[in-house]
Amino acid sequence: MNSDALKKLLEQVADGHASVDDAAATLKHIAFQDIDYATIDHHRSLRKGFPEVIFGEGKTADQITGIMDKMLEQENVVLVTRVDKEKADKIIYRFSNAVYHEDADMIVHVKEEIPITGKGTILVLSAGTSDIRVAKEAFLTAKYMGNTVQSIFDVGVAGIHRLFSHKDPIENASVIIVAAGMEGALPSVVAGMVSRPVIAVPTSVGYGASFGGLTALFAMLNSCSSNVAVVNIDNGFGAGYVASAINRK
Amino acid sequence: MNSDALKKLLEQVADGHASVDDAAATLKHIAFQDIDYATIDHHRSLRKGFPEVIFGEGKTADQITGIMDKMLEQENVVLVTRVDKEKADKIIYRFSNAVYHEDADMIVHVKEEIPITGKGTILVLSAGTSDIRVAKEAFLTAKYMGNTVQSIFDVGVAGIHRLFSHKDPIENASVIIVAAGMEGALPSVVAGMVSRPVIAVPTSVGYGASFGGLTALFAMLNSCSSNVAVVNIDNGFGAGYVASAINRK
Amino acid sequence: MNSDALKKLLEQVADGHASVDDAAATLKHIAFQDIDYATIDHHRSLRKGFPEVIFGEGKTADQITGIMDKMLEQENVVLVTRVDKEKADKIIYRFSNAVYHEDADMIVHVKEEIPITGKGTILVLSAGTSDIRVAKEAFLTAKYMGNTVQSIFDVGVAGIHRLFSHKDPIENASVIIVAAGMEGALPSVVAGMVSRPVIAVPTSVGYGASFGGLTALFAMLNSCSSNVAVVNIDNGFGAGYVASAINRK
Amino acid sequence: MNSDALKKLLEQVADGHASVDDAAATLKHIAFQDIDYATIDHHRSLRKGFPEVIFGEGKTADQITGIMDKMLEQENVVLVTRVDKEKADKIIYRFSNAVYHEDADMIVHVKEEIPITGKGTILVLSAGTSDIRVAKEAFLTAKYMGNTVQSIFDVGVAGIHRLFSHKDPIENASVIIVAAGMEGALPSVVAGMVSRPVIAVPTSVGYGASFGGLTALFAMLNSCSSNVAVVNIDNGFGAGYVASAINRK
């Protein structure tokens, strides 16, 4: 339940279109709701403008379904991240509006079309083909949080002319998300070209001394461009989320 | 030289108030300028809206003075970070407008008053007394990049009522910078209270398993609140810079 | 064989209800007992008030069954930790009183009801849904060591009002066990609210820079609240054990 | 201000021995008190039964003196940890009741004798001579939190008969603190001998693969004895604090 929905409900009470009892029943679970294995934070959409997102890894299909059931009573959008195909299939046949995005390992459930509330365009770049899963997770998160989103993939620094050929969308973006593995150099180069904030998301792509993304993470934290901030390895969701927070009016 | 200054110069050429030769001489070094030990990126203020900042650590007083001389020909504000008192004293007596902020190890040189260009307030929080040096570096950077800035220090999670007593400034800030060492828990708690982006800056405060700030850094990257992005350990300057980029109109 | 059982046996010898030979046979294995692949430390329950616990990981069902057989000759309670369902099924059908707790990967075998010997209540908190396995291991260990135990799950710091709504059980507990993964911030916040000891148990929940629980571990060791002590990653058993040692009369 | 002092004040108000205005003035700063560079948590002694302790490292003598001044208005005991001799000398000449314990790098300031409130004896063991500084910090903390404390130093596992000769105090202690560097083996051996909780504090004593105490820390977290919980490297204060929390009635 977001801020608009809450106000609407209270106005309905005020003008007699909703009984106090019904409103109370609705509001009872706003703070949070215990369903044995989870304490769902319904209050979050009021406080933060977007509901809790379900981290799918390590949860069973049944647990995810249970949490979705409860959240859908109050929310318009529900996202589930890090769900593999097998688990997703068990979930989406239960919800007619749920869509599984296999290239991002995400389930998206939308009840009503989401209005664009972001003030500019969020641009998602990836250094290589293998970084796309993470970049897509960022893309979908930002999109379903109400933003206009664009993406350009496989423009890493080993052939830097590929990057420069996209100068226009880069310079016009409101926030830029850059996903890169291996040496993680792309965010520094991109951030050196613009004045807007760059959210760098290291990926676990690489081998040997890439340490599952740590090298990219540390490189990004050491960026010689100062308009860079960093999220956890493979955390496309977090990158999309923080970019949306930045882009909100 | 920022975008406004450039346009003004070109207009002067257009209406005959500046000769082409003088304008050419002025513009010659816009791209960058070699002074033996440094290639100053004057173009940066055009491209990024704020000039290059001098990282003072590992540079001599003479080198810093030399770079400042060149930058001040074209820039209104020059910041030098990570300068200890002894080195600062050798520098500031050379520039009448330079001020040394000892609690942030920074030199600030401003020619004309800086207009507020940030659209909201940037709030800087610190978890402990020892985190203040880093928090102050963030504060001054954001301030001299044209923002309204507020700060609250020593409100760590061991006595969490201290934090909650500042609920109003926290909920009203446009961007929040949180500096914390040791277990680095404060950004998660703060970010859970608001919808705006939180820039977490880990500090090297602590001992033993704090690993000079690494534990705080990793904790912040793992924040269970999604509106958190992170900069390098003790990088108050970077936090202030990225917060300013976010806060710009 | 605990201290009470030993005294009883000796009294039986003293008053003629047990022959010296029988007593000798019983006592022969008190120090320890070799069964080829293990040297069972029967003396432990005398020395420490609770028998050796079987660490199930890396042992075959047959080995576990063999050790249980020997221990049950002398002990009232036998716990086996870290047993997956497949292995557990092979074991419990051999012992009519053995129960498998799948949510904690534990087998519990109790011969006679266990009296409550703990002086207060042990409270087990978990930060997230995924930390429950570890929290349940702590819960069952504390319970079968003779304590009154309570639990509250999924009350992490991203929605801190969930935690504060449980202020009463938190302030009334004799010892608090807090299981948390990711940034591991919950123990600091909880410990800041109470004067009693908090046993923090980091979990391997998370990804990227969570390093399989290391980040949570280090964060907990750096807690700015001083009434926190820490056990190994995912060591719910150890947390339950040390909490029981603290809570004993 | 601890719980007893608070009640006394309120009773004085109730029976007219204190005016409401005076009580209000006294109570005004109970929650916390801002002194520019610190937010002193006076409420802590009410909440936790012991006031905030000053971590001296990284604070100037002036800062420490300032914080002590404010705390002494409300507290009976003030401890300052990690103060070297030079800094301590500047501080203690300002407070007639302050004593500097050089072997523990601690300042202790006591207004009135501290009653013993701990229910048993806390025993502090050290593995080597070089671990004594940390052990002494634990000793003094526990003592000034109202406990009977005993200590035995230099009883490491290379000559284990030295340890066994102290079997009686070890078996009779209510809580045992064990400080050890290098391989950190002593807590496991000690904990194997008793049923009471053991607080292990790794020290940075050693070289090469001791990693400034990390090896001892990790060894202690992996203790094969289950009644062991661990605090940060060199954190004698934390060990003394958590042992006191355990030992409180």
Added chain:
Amino acid sequence: MNSDALKKLLEQVADGHASVDDAAATLKHIAFQDIDYATIDHHRSLRKGFPEVIFGEGKTADQITGIMDKMLEQENVVLVTRVDKEKADKIIYRFSNAVYHEDADMIVHVKEEIPITGKGTILVLSAGTSDIRVAKEAFLTAKYMGNTVQSIFDVGVAGIHRLFSHKDPIENASVIIVAAGMEGALPSVVAGMVSRPVIAVPTSVGYGASFGGLTALFAMLNSCSSNVAVVNIDNGFGAGYVASAINRK
């Protein structure tokens, strides 16, 4: 081909019992022998008194069989380490004298009985049941290098009386091998009891902060007992080998 065999061959040439051509054919491959994927170092048994041992991990059954074929032409004993059951079954049916020791993952092939050439007894201790695989690898290596070997398992420091009950074999051994995982404390305690060299072999037994044996490794390198030297994690073979080198006349 060891030193004795070489002398015998040369004596046969000297007294006419072997033709020069046959001897030349035999000796041709003494230096080393290329078999495409391996350069077998036959010279090693002359130089080092024991033939090259085959490290089975990462080699196919066919590769191992091929190398064994070549080695058995010249050697009396061939050992293969780190072979799982499935692979071993494919190998041993090819060699009538080969025996697979499943508890040590080793294949042993002996042509003629091995004389005892070690000057004393090598004792192999293990801290826990799970360390036995490594301890057995050490045991078999030492045995087939011509030593009298004894073993005692599961005598870790959490119940140290188990260790002291074996004081006699410990004090009488010529070399002691100690295998331990987790906190790796056993070698220090054992080495403190004797004057003979102790070879410590850390095992990967443990979880969380045991880091796959690293904690035990580092603890052993920091042993406060000075008669300890260390081999790689899980390297039972190396421990047996170096102990044999020490024990040789």
Added chain:
Amino acid sequence: MNSDALKKLLEQVADGHASVDDAAATLKHIAFQDIDYATIDHHRSLRKGFPEVIFGEGKTADQITGIMDKMLEQENVVLVTRVDKEKADKIIYRFSNAVYHEDADMIVHVKEEIPITGKGTILVLSAGTSDIRVAKEAFLTAKYMGNTVQSIFDVGVAGIHRLFSHKDPIENASVIIVAAGMEGALPSVVAGMVSRPVIAVPTSVGYGASFGGLTALFAMLNSCSSNVAVVNIDNGFGAGYVASAINRK
């Protein structure tokens, strides 16, 4: 398309053998080509003298086939690294000239015979049998980049006479690639024997404190021989590539 092919095309345009339209169509994709999941850098063979190589790990057989299709329109040689047998089988049946080298996990596709353009011989050495996969990847890369290549395997430092018996090819090589795991000592010894550059490639062969090749990597970076440069762990391809760059006329 390499530099020779480009000139030829332009000459054909010049002398009328190719129409401008056809040439334009051919050249259109020279800069790079978007195929949804990849931005193929065709310009690379002009710029660097060798086309982009396909890193097979983490790509599906379909993706690899798609990229090969596009590259083969313009290139004579296409290499795919890190392809297991199952995936390779799905790919090579689609291309009549593609060959799978299982011992190197590589697919090689050559349209016309490759002329030798390297100025000397590249020698590939491996320390052990298990390092061969990596050494073969280096061998094939160097070969298909137009070099004369030689290899010698299993000549590690434990039997250093094996190495010295190959003194001639070692001293005559133009560049030497040395693949080694475990302690990674071979490059230092080899580089001490010659004046030519040595490219050291650490392999992940080993266990325990070999850390998946990190120990070999660090050892090589610390080589006391100064003519050693290093590539990433298991990066046989990179070693072959950089050796080819060095060996080019």
Added chain:
Amino acid sequence: MNSDALKKLLEQVADGHASVDDAAATLKHIAFQDIDYATIDHHRSLRKGFPEVIFGEGKTADQITGIMDKMLEQENVVLVTRVDKEKADKIIYRFSNAVYHEDADMIVHVKEEIPITGKGTILVLSAGTSDIRVAKEAFLTAKYMGNTVQSIFDVGVAGIHRLFSHKDPIENASVIIVAAGMEGALPSVVAGMVSRPVIAVPTSVGYGASFGGLTALFAMLNSCSSNVAVVNIDNGFGAGYVASAINRK
């Protein structure tokens, strides 16, 4: 003594211009020479074309002087690296031809002018001003090994147009050395522009998550450009040496 000098001496013996005894005296120390604390490897210049270089760190001025004395009897060039000013002053006043380069912490002693034997130009780039010390060490090493060397400093990726303005020297170099700290991204970008080998040398410039150069080192090892090989952190000497080996005719 290099190869030419040796031949000259032998020819003098052959044609009677040198006595056998004198030649023998000269040649006696060719293999190596013991001077108590060092075994000087005079043979190295024959074997490797350049004499041993003295690593100055950790040696006293007297030790360095002693080794220089012995080397100068046989060598034309002697380099000493990592010598601070104070130590250098004590050394150079002893040798009239020794020059101290303070910006590289190196002493260079040349008897006769060094002929250019390198076949192309070696280009040394640095990412920042603080990387210059390392870059200069590479520069001087390459120069005194007989190469034409060029350098361009402070052209890091945050203002990438600075780099592109130097396209010509970059594309014309025979070997390129790139020194960079912080995120270490420059070698990847440079190597993507050329076909020649790039020697990347990470520097310890940076703070926090730069780990004294480790982040730059790992980034370079993960370069997405394949013509990059890496040397140890701050090892300008090694970079210059291996570049010289590559550039030799």
Added chain:
Amino acid sequence: MNSDALKKLLEQVADGHASVDDAAATLKHIAFQDIDYATIDHHRSLRKGFPEVIFGEGKTADQITGIMDKMLEQENVVLVTRVDKEKADKIIYRFSNAVYHEDADMIVHVKEEIPITGKGTILVLSAGTSDIRVAKEAFLTAKYMGNTVQSIFDVGVAGIHRLFSHKDPIENASVIIVAAGMEGALPSVVAGMVSRPVIAVPTSVGYGASFGGLTALFAMLNSCSSNVAVVNIDNGFGAGYVASAINRK
């Protein structure tokens, strides 16, 4: 007091040359002796054949003097390791027989000449000049534990002919100690040449990716030669001690 001295004393009692009272006084402190800051383990020389050695680092000159006083009442030899010159000067003027070895940072105090009790020669090798301090510590320890010791310094693998020129002492040694920093390759090469045990001692010599000796340590633990065992970084004393234990009759 070693075993011979004890027997002598008891025989004196038996034949009346010593009174029971005097013997009792002498024996009183055999188990251990408390001197406030240390528990001296006098029993050690009986149990281990060599007295406790004083680790000088972190102890004051006064503490060392105090411990020496007590030990010299019962022991013939006292060694103090890791003492810098300044501290040593304060100590040795107090003991007429104490000698300071500055190149090993050791004090040696001998009352009567030490008989050779080792059965063969211990050989100490060092890879470089900078490893000598550690090698000398090993040398002196082995010498004063009653062994014939030889040393050869600066014979690292970059010029391996230097090593091979010492083939005879290497092959004839009973135990070989090898000290090496940087890549730590020397022990593998030496151990490949002999059948006797090699004790490898890594040194902290190196920079960058040598990690203060960790790279050498890990390389040695991964030695492809199996007769290698390892001690802690810079632990020359431990190497000498364990070599003596091996060499004892």
